[in-house]
Amino acid sequence: MEINEKFQEKKHHEFLTENTDFEVRSLDAVCFNESELKHPWWYNLKYAVAGILFGIILVKAEVISWFRIQEMFRLQSFHMFGVIGSAVTVGIISVWIIKKFKIKTIYNEPIEFVSKKFNKGNIYGGLIFGFGWAITGACPGPLFAQIGTGATVIVITLLSAIVGTWVYGYFREKLPH
């Protein structure tokens, strides 16, 4: 049993370093599930709780405010720069501590970090997302929170973003990366 587990873990690492063209997850190294554990569905409820807390923070920080995003892009307020800057600072320290002390998950799994490989999409896609961010005043997280605050028409923005994602997937091979 233990040998089998070790083998699986090794295989898993190999999978992570491989980056053939259509092993899309490594090109798209965000929000993965690195856990190899199988759990019943209700284990996912803890992510819903994390989401609720995050949603509350987004609203109370006014990150979901279209006006705050406009202020940011016009350099009229420090607020958003302070939020993102301090979030990144706390994130860097947290990741450093996790790596330094090899902290494990609550299920005693080693925590995995995935390196992001550069591709030109980081620039082209980044600019396109920036265009959209300035117009909608919301990145994907705030879109969900905005709907929660009662701005139901943002469902249309969200659906449009899903369509945008789909269209990207459709044309992916033809786009420069």
Add this chain to the structure above:
Amino acid sequence: MFEFLKQPWPWYVAGPLIGLMVPALLLIGNKSFGISSSLRHICAACLPAKISFFKYDWKKEIWNLFFVVGILMGGFIAIQLLTTGDPIQVNPKLQAELATYGITNYNSFVPEDLFTWPSLLSVRGLVMTVAGGFLVGFGTRYAGGCTSGHAIMGLSNLQWPSLVATISFMTGGFIVANIVLPYILKL
């Protein structure tokens, strides 16, 4: 305490709390913080259409969908229980600029002068809601992440491609907000 929670939270309270989402998700299940991938999972679940980009085991990533539904619920809870109902404070310069486009309502984080169901019938509302959303979805996936996946998670893990992406987000935003958006708002 409750009164404090009802006020808008200053950046030095909210920012570090957002940063703590990174270790929280790692510790409770080895999950890398990020949101825009949820849009991809929805595509993979609903309309994969034999596109290789959407052919993967999205059920393995279902935690991400629980997370975004949680965000929506969090938005509801915050607005129902944790607000003062005062109008939103905005830089007077921005307020003066927006007034020239007829945007004067500061009751909601999502401006009611721009984003409402009836506004979808106007060119301005349609462009901002539909085209704006499309650019967000297309751009984040092309970039391989959004503000959370790149700017927060990626930078926390000191990934330079994430820094490139973050700089691109900001550059794109600066260009549109200052140069293009005035024309859209005039529509």
